[in-house]
Amino acid sequence: MTQSFRLETGGLINRDKTISFKFNGKNYFGYEGDTLASALIANGVHLIGRSFKYHRPRGFFGAGVDEPYAIVQLYRNGETEPNIKATEQELFEGLEAKSVNCWPSVNFDVGAINNFLKIFLPAGFYYKTFMWPKSFWYKIYEPFIRKAAGLGTASIKHDKERYEHKYEYCDLLITGSGPSGLASAYSAAKNGAKVILAEDKSRFGGTLLTSDVNIGNQSGKEWADSIVSELKEMSNVTIKNRSQVFGYYDHNMLVMSERISDHLPKTKKYHPKQRLWYIRAKEVLISSGSIERPIVFGNNDTPGVMLSSAAKEYMKVYGVLVGKKPLVFTNNDSGYETAIEFKKNGVDPIILDTRKEPQSEIIEEAKNMNIDIKNSYVVVAAQGYKKVKSADIAKISDDKEELGSVENIKCDCICVSGFWTPTIHLASQSGNKTKFNEEIDAFVPGTSKQNEKTLGAANGIYTLEETLKDSFEKGNQLSKEITNNDNKVSFPNVVEKKSTVHDKFWCVPLPKGKNYKRFLDFQNDVAVSDIEIALKEGYRSIEHVKRYTTLGMATDQGKTSNLNGLQLVSKIENKVVPAVGHTTFRPPYSPVSIGAIVGREVGKHSKPTRKSPMHSWHEKNNAVFVDAGVWLRPRYYKRGDENLFEASKREAKNVRTNVGVCDVTTLGKIDIKGPDAAELLNRVYTNAWLKLPVGKARYGVMLREDGIVMDDGTTTRISENHYHMTTTTAQAANVLSHLEYYLQLVWPELNVNVVSTTEQWAGAAIAGPKSREVLKKLFPNSDVTNEGLPFMGYMEGDLFGVKAKIFRISFSGELAYEVNVESDYGYFMWEKIIEAGEEFGIQPYGTEALSTLRIEMGHVAGSELDGRTIPYDNSLEGLISKKKDFIGKRSLSRKAFAAEDRQKIVGVVPLDKKTSIPEGSHLVKDSNAPLPNPKLGYISASCWSVEHDNPFSLAILKDGKNMIGEKLFVMSPLKNKVIPVEIVSSHYVDPKGERVRS
C-alpha cells in the first residue's frame, strides 16, 4: 500500500480514510479528498488515455475544469457516464474508470498508427479525403471515422437517477469562491443582500488554497475558511460548492449545475444526482479567476508536460508530486512559485525562464533556496513516448528567433507557465464586448452589457491586494444600491510577494532540421502546422479557422488553447491579436449532463396527463387508452379476446342499433357571458348567431383571418346573456386565446367575458335509437320527448339530485344527447347512465367507434380541419353567412379559394368492398401513370362502415363536387397498396339527417 508519488505530509486530503478504486481493471487506493487524477498520479499512473486524432499517449495537463486530456469513462453504482474529467471527479469508494479512445488497451493502441501517418492527417483531412464517392460517406467513411475518433460511450440504458430543476432569485450572484468571490460576497452579505455564491470545486477558496499569502495575519486558506464559515451562518447567503455557473442568458438569468451526488458511491435516498438552478440575479459578480496558458514547444503533449499551477495544486491540495525530477518552463514569476513548492518538499527543480534578467521578490526567494535557474532558456522538445524522460533545451536569442545549441537534460515532468488567461466566458456570454489588454496579453471584459461586473483575475487583476480591495468595494457598492445598508468591512492587511512583468513569449521555434509536432489544442490534436495549412488554404476569419482545424472545438472548448491559437494566426497574418478577435463563447462553460438539462421531465413526466372524472370506471371496465393531446381517452373497451377492430365495430354497431355512451369530458368548454355575447359569436362564427333563442344550441365553424377553418363545435344559449361554447379537444386552448385576443385587442368595446370551463364539467354522450328511453329513466321529471326537447334543444335536468345540463346534439348522426354535470359528479352520472341503460343494451364506446360513427356520417373532425382547408372543402359552405362579416370572411373571396374545381370532401369506397384504405393515401386517376403521378387528393380518415359492412373513407379531392361516381385509384406507396375505388357522397349514412331529428 505505498503511493510512490504521495508526500509524507501536507495537502488537504484526509489521510485517515483510504479509498479503493479501479482504473483500467487494476486496483489502487487514494484518500478522502482526492480527485481521480490526484489519486492516479500519487500511484505513479501518468498514462490515462489516447488522443482524439493521432492516438498519442495522454496524461494529465491541469488539475480542474481546464483539463484537455484526462477524460475517462466512469462506472458508478451500475451506471456508466462518458467524458468525465479525472481532474474533476472526486474519489469515492468503489469508483471504476476506464480509458477512452484506445483499442485494445491504453498501453497498446492500434490507432496510434495514425501518429505515424500524421503527415496524411493534416487540417481538413476528412473534408478533402472522404469526399468521393459520395455514396460511401454514410455507410463506410462516417461510421469508421466516428468509431476511430470517438471519445466515451454513452449508456443506452434508462438512467435511474433523478435530476431536479430549481428556480431562484437573488440580489447578487457570485461565480467563484476565490479571493474576489469571497471578498465581494462577504461585503454584500454584510449589507443584507441576498447572495448566492457558487464554487465549481468541492473546496472553497480558489487560489487561496495554493498561494503563499497572508491576509489579516492568517494564511490565505485560513482566511478563506473563516469567511466561508461566517457566510454559511448568514441566512441571506446561499453558498454552494460543486456548483458550476455555466451559462449567462438574457435578462440576467444564469444557469448553474449542482453536482449533489457525483462524489458519492451511490445517490442517497430522496436525493437527486444533480440539480439545475435557474437563477435570476439583480447583479452578477464574475469571479471565475484565470487559467494558466501553456507555452508551445515540440512534443508538448507528452504525458508529464503539464501546467505549472496544476503541479503546485497537486502538491498543496493533494500532497502529490507530479514528478521527482521536475523542469519548470516559464515566461513569468508563477513558475517560480511551483519550483519553490517542489523545493520545500525536498525535490530539486530546474527553472528555464525565457526572460533575460528578471528580478522580483519571488525570484529572489528562489535564488536564496539555491534553485537552479537558467535564464533565456527554452524547452525545444520533450522526449519520451508514454512519459517525459528528458527535455531538449536551448538558449534563445533576445529577439526570440534563434536557438542556441540543443542540450538534453533528464527530467520526469515539465511544468509550463505561459502566464494567465482571464476566464471571461460568462461576461462574454452576457453580451459584454471584450477588449484586449496588452499588459497581460489576453482579453478581458469590456463595457458591461447586462448587470454584470468582473472581479480579480477574471478581470486581469493579478495581485491579491488589488483584487481584495476592488472586490470588497464592488460587493459593498452593489448591495448598498439594493438594500440601502452601508456596513463597511474593514480591509485586512495583505502580505504577498511582488512579481515582475512576464515575457510575451508563447511559442518555441523549431530547431533546424527538426519537425516536431507543436500542439495548440491538446484534446483535438491541433498543431501549429494545422493552423498554418488552414491559413495557406485561404481561411482568414478566426471562426472559419476554428471550424476547419477544430481548434478549441473539443469538450474543453479550448480553455488552454484558444489564446495561443490567436497568437499564431495573428503572427502569420501579421496582425495584432485584437484585430484577429476571438471566437464566440457559448454556454455551457463546461459540459453539463443531459440528465440535468432534462430534469424531471422524463417518461410519463415529460407532459402532464389529464384524466376525466370517469377514468377509474374506464380502467375497471377494460378500457384501452389512447393519448388525445395530454388527455387519456378510452380507445375501446376490450371484451374477451377482441382486438381493436372487432371491439370498435361492436361498439359502433351497438350505437346504430341500441344505445351507447361515450366520455366526452375532454371537449373544450368555454363559458361566455355579457350583453354583447351574441355579437361576439356572430363575429367569430361564419353563420348567424343574433337570433338564436334561449334554450337552443347551434353548430358553428370559426375561421382564422386567412380563411382556413380553425375549429368547429356547438354553442348553446343558456340564458339571455349566457352561452356555453364547445370546442374540439385539440383546439380548446387556442380557441380561448383567440377569443381573448379579439376581445382585448380588436373589439374591446364588446362587453363580454370568456372563461374556460373544460375541467368544471364532466360530459357523457348518450347516442343511439334507444337513447331517449335511457334519458327518460335518468330524468323522470323532465319532458324529453321530441317535442319537449327537440334536436338542437337544451334543458336543465335533475339527475337524482344532481343538477345536469342536457343538450340534444349528435356527433354520431344518431338520436343523441350530451349530459353535463359538475366534474365531481361525473362518476356518479356515468354509473347512473350505465345502470339505466342496461335494459336497452347500453355499451360504453371509445374514440375508435366514435370515429367510425362520424366518418360514415361525413361529419368532419381534426383530420379534415387540419389547418389546410376552408369551409367549402368540408362541405360547410352552407354555414357561411352572406349578410354579415366575420373573422376570415374577406379571405374566402381570394381567387384560389373561390376556384370552380376547388378540392372538396367526398366518400371513398373500394370496388371490392373488402380492402381497407390506409389513411394518408393518395388518389390518382391512373395507377400506372409515369411518376410523378398527378395527385388528385388524399384520404383523410378511414373506417369500417358498420352500417354497410364494408370499408369507407373520407377524402379531400380536387373538384370533388363533380367527381361523385368516378372510379379512381388509391395509392399508398408506404404500404405498397393500389386500390381501385369509387367516389361517393361523404354522407354515407342517413344523408337526409332524419335520425338526429327522430
Place this chain on the structure above:
Amino acid sequence: MLHIKCPHCGMRSQNEFSYGGDATVKRPELGEEISDHDWDNFVYNRKSLRGRHWELWQHLSGCRQWIKVERDTATHEIFKTLKANEDIS
C-alpha cells in the same frame, strides 16, 4: 429566458407567456371595403425588424391578458410594456 413585466402582474418569466406577433398591425374594420392587396398585407405580410419592435404577448399562464411589449429583437432588451388598451406612443 426573458423577464417580462406584465402590466397587471409584475415581472414574470418568459415561459409564462406566449408570443403574439407585431403589435402595430391593425385589423380592418368589419364590413370595410378593402383591396386584395391591403387584405393580404394585413393577413400575411410582416416586417422582420432588427431593433426596437412593438409586439404582442399573452400572459397565458398568468392573468391571460394580451399585452404590448417594446423589445429590441437583436438584444432582447425590453423598454416598455403596456396593457392591451393602452396606445403605443
